[in-house]
Amino acid sequence: MIRRLIFAFISIAISITIASSIKAAETIRPNVLFIAMDDLNDWIGCMGGHPQTITPNLDRLAKSGVLFTNAHCAAPACNPSRISVFSGIAPNVSGVYANNQVLREVLPDVELLPKSFSKNGYRSTGSGKMLHYIIDAQSWDDYFPEPASEMPIPHTLYPDKRPVSLPRAGPWQYVETDWGALETTDQEFGGDFTVSQWVSEQLAQKHDNPFFLACGIYRPHEPWFVPAKYFEPFPLESILIPPGYKEDDLADLPPEGQRQGPNRYFAHIQKQGQWKHAIQSYLASIHFADAMLGRVLDALDNSEYADNTIVVLWSDHGWHLGEKQHWQKYTAWRVCTRIPLMIRVPKNCPGLPEGTSSGICNQPVNLVSLAPTLFDLCGLPPSKVHDGPSLTPLLKDVDGQWPHVSVTCLHNPGDYGLSDNRWRYIHYANGDEELYDIAADRYEWNNLAADPKYADKLAELRAKGPTSFASKPEPSIQSLNKLTWVTLGDDKAPPSRPDGSQFPVFFINQSEAPVKLYWVDRMGQPKFYEEIQPTKTARQATRPGAIWQITNLQDKPLGYFKVDDRSAQAIIPAH
Structure with a gap:
């Protein structure tokens, strides 16, 4: 009798152990491969943004999981978009709206995605640009380049003499707005090749813990210099202008839209006869970025982690190449807010045991949802600070019910764009509005906001927009770029050539004596200020282009600063 009882207890214990082991195997925590591309709009094959683009690796990843065709950034600028991705906090909640704001000044205690994964037993590593020209070393277990450097982009080969293709029209022009083919190999070029190499090496290693592995591919961010072989499929004479370009596409915009549309870049590019060359270079940069993605995907496919790794690929925002007479980003139009987003989930993930099937989702989603989605999929405890809804329901059923809209905040609090499954609404803080029916007007050529027939739709979308906007903290003086101090001997300071918008510069006297600040006018004559x-x-x-001269109290010139294209600190050295 006793033997039978002992045998029964042993049998039950073994059964429980086996069941527990099976359950654990079924819900094993997946790895995460988190891939970002920079300034990539919808010019990829599976999104049909430009007929000449070549993106086989983006297309194969999209086909292997869920492609979100109505995905939008939380902000159309690198810094606020990426901070919203990594924090899960929307710009109108965090107060991060612009590129010049500093993560740890505005959100000193925020916990970013890699840190959250590390706290839950993952090893969080990365390489390349994931945040805006910083690494935030405290958030990672390891990073390449060296985390302490706080420079996420490895050495990249650029021409010795710049500009190459687009002359700089003035100090207002971003120095990296330039392009051209380089006679070099991928390996010699470095940059994204080096990132893809490092990430691939991580995938080839044995890992004792699940990993969160970030891969930041910098192209197609400016400058558009890549090895010449990526230009070859795009002969200059064959280049087509953007499908969304319409020459007379400004008349129906409200005053604020007309202000945000045309900019000096596009006019200068056209004047220099560089429009098609720029388009060619953007296509070549996308082709290069796609090839670097292919290296990473191949490394994953050939690793032991191929069947237990979530893959997420996203771009931080889109890009104008002449649409609305605009170049670059920073707008609420669809060409700038709509981005590639694709997610592939293996089977047996805690939040989606069945994994993803190949599918296309047209529901309006936002990058701010990536953090709660990954928490959900990997079985991490939900975070109270996350603003976006998890995308898991759409990963289960791409055609499922989705009551949400997608909001993109501009740099000015109160300005935003809103997308639902058919309509787009743009609201400016001054009350100006735009309304577009994307089903009939993919490129937003016809603003319907002033048409009485659409008053109800306008009111409906307006009611779905955000109603509160966090204030926008200014960056500290210490975080600003430093202007170069030019010591004056017998030479005079050059005359000012001011050209561009006004902004503050902070003159910091680090000498032991009082000094005088002079503006040098266009004729080279100094004008005393303080x-x-x-x-x-x-x-x-x-x-931009202004010259500010420093003298001692006896008016002896000591040196000068030349103002560049943005707010800065000007440090007056000891003399």
């Missing part, structure tokens, strides 16, 4: 005492700072509104 004295600056030792250790004190003077704020001065100025413009």
